[in-house]
Amino acid sequence: MIFILLTSLLIHELMRSNISKITDYYQQIIDIKQYTEEQSRQSKQEYIALFNHSPLPMWIFDSVTLHFLNVNEAACEHYGFSHEEFMNMHIKDIRPESEIPQMHALLNKAIQTNDASFLGLMKHRKKSGEIIQVKLKTSQVNFEGRLGILVTAVDITQEINTQNKLLATNSRLQQACEIATMGYWTNDLINSEIIWSDEIYKLFELDPKTFELTLDNIRNQFHPDDQLKFDEAIHKVFESDALIEGEHKIITGTGKIKWILERIHLVRDQNHNPIKLEGIVLDITKKKQSEQEIIQSNERFKILAKATVEAVIDWDLENDCIFYGEGFNSMFGYTTFNADTDLWKKNIHAEDSKRVLKDLNKAIKDPKKEFFNSEYRFVKFNGNIAYIQHKGIFIRNDKGEVVRIIGAMVDLTESLEKMNTIEQQNKTLKDISWTQSHVVRAPLANLIGLINLLKDNKKMGYTDDRLIDYIGESATKLDHIIHEIVKKSSREDLN
Missing domain, CATH: 3.30.450.20 (PAS domain)
Structure with a gap:
């Protein structure tokens, strides 16, 4: 018996120890699982918040059906569609007809290569019908158990238009330089000799017989705002055979302020040592005036847009x-x-x-x-x-x-009239509601009470003709009230 008792105690102790360890082990597993789930939930919330509040338009579409699964606020605001409208749309609905074949080709390629990543330019269509150029970046994601494609869009329409305008402006300037009469000058760095063509003297409105071509005298002909740009050792900033181009203001011999475009080229000897500077000068005063007029016009349109x-x-x-x-x-x-x-x-x-x-x-x-x-x-x-x-x-x-x-x-005339009509309708509806909730209830309660009393009397075996008269009076009152409600509800101000 002692042996059995000791053995039982030993087995009990071992079981208690193992149960405690197993309990601790399972508790750790539960804690880890809860921690993992909490981290996953927080990560999902952070992802959704980042998605919704991103300043860039973003959306997720189903890789099979091509329907939108989710869009952020920036996409709704930029494209003009509400979130509900997006949820009932196909990604083809935001693309011009001419772009749809390219879209299908990219999707087919993504399916074949199992790679949904894409970075490139495409054209999109807003709700207003405006066609924009966007830079797209895509990646594959799992969204609520469905295989989707996450898209980030950057509207670069204005940037491209600006680049096109700059290219057009540069092209016009280049053509103007080729066909216009321009002044030419040279500066011999070895002999410190400067030469101007006649056109430059005309541009600066100076007399070649009396104006001495020295660096100090030339610097003084530049506007004070631009004199600091005039560098005697300008040849030191040249790299390789590059050109230096700049626009400067000058003050002519008669006191006029003009704008010039200057292009400078450095000539080197066989040992790559600078020996001469040569350049051209073009009067761009009218161009600058035109640009100023355009700026003022743009300012006007920007203000009107506000x-x-x-x-x-x-x-x-x-x-x-x-x-x-x-x-x-x-x-x-x-x-x-x-x-x-x-x-x-x-x-x-x-x-x-x-x-x-x-x-x-x-x-x-x-x-x-x-x-x-x-x-x-x-x-x-x-x-x-x-x-x-x-x-x-x-x-x-x-x-x-x-x-x-x-x-x-x-x-605001039409809007105010509608508001007044709505206010009058609300007043009438409130009157009807009050009548229904207060006036109608009194005779209706009387009817219910009288009918119940009539039923109780019947069970007790006697009748009271006065109850029938009371019921008739309450019914008549209720009928009158109902007619008044019908009159109110059929007035013209409810139409």
Whole structure:
């Protein structure tokens, strides 16, 4: 018995020890699994957050059906489709018809090579129909148990257009240099001798008989902003046979400011030592003036793009002239050709004119004000009244003075009418709701109580004719109330 008892105790102790170890082991497995699942969940959340909040348009599409599986906010905003619209679309829907064969070819190649990665240029189509050029990068991903392809798109349309414009400009400049009369100069570095052609003297408006060609004298002919660029040891910056090209401002002998384009070439001897500088000079003043005009025009369009463009007003305060957009004719019926400069002021509703002009003048005098926003009534050409929202942008000079006001007028008449109609409908519906919840309930409760009382009397074996009269009166009241509700619900303001 002692042996059995000792053996039992020993076995019990061994089992308890092993059970404890096994329990600890399984607990570690459970802890590791929970940790792994938590890490996976956090990683998935971080991935989704990164996907949704990426500033670049991104989407995932099914590699088999080619339908969108998910798109981020940037893609919706850039392409103009809502998330719901994307979810019902095929990737062909954002591509021009001419690009679809190329798309299928790339997809077939990806299937054959089992490689969905791609980096290249493609054309896409926005919801508005605008065709854009994008740089795409793709990779294969698993999304909710489905094999998908993750796409990142970068719109490079503007960049390509800019490059094309620069290439076109460079081409025009090159052609101009070839066909235009240009000045030519040389600087003999060995003998310190400078030579100008007659065209350069004409460009600088200098007399070759009296102007001494020294580096100091030439430097003084450059505008003070550009004199620092004038380097006597310019030949030291040359690499190989490269050209140095620059645009500079000069002050002519008569005091005029001109722009020149200069190209410089370094001549070397057989030992690769610099011996001479030679260059050409071209008058590009008109080109610079044209570029400035383009810049000003672009600034105008950028400013107009910030406003809601309906009826545009461009008010030049310095010259006291106003440009009226076509919206004044299409929206308000006024002829804008040779329009009176007071057209806008004169047709603000009499009851609103003083307030609007006072607010405008106050904003003009405040140098911190950049925008103007007002709502008022405006009289159309046919005499009708339009409710207007007027947004404007102030252009100020260095002193903070307003020199131009560019704005747009939006007709809110139809929207306000709809809002008023909706408010009236809501009021009527509230009246009906109150009637249903309060007035109808009283006779209905009476009917239910009287009927229950009538049933109880019947079970007890006697009748009370007064209950029937009460039921009739309650039913009549309820019928009257229902008729009133029907009248309210059928009014014209609910249509």
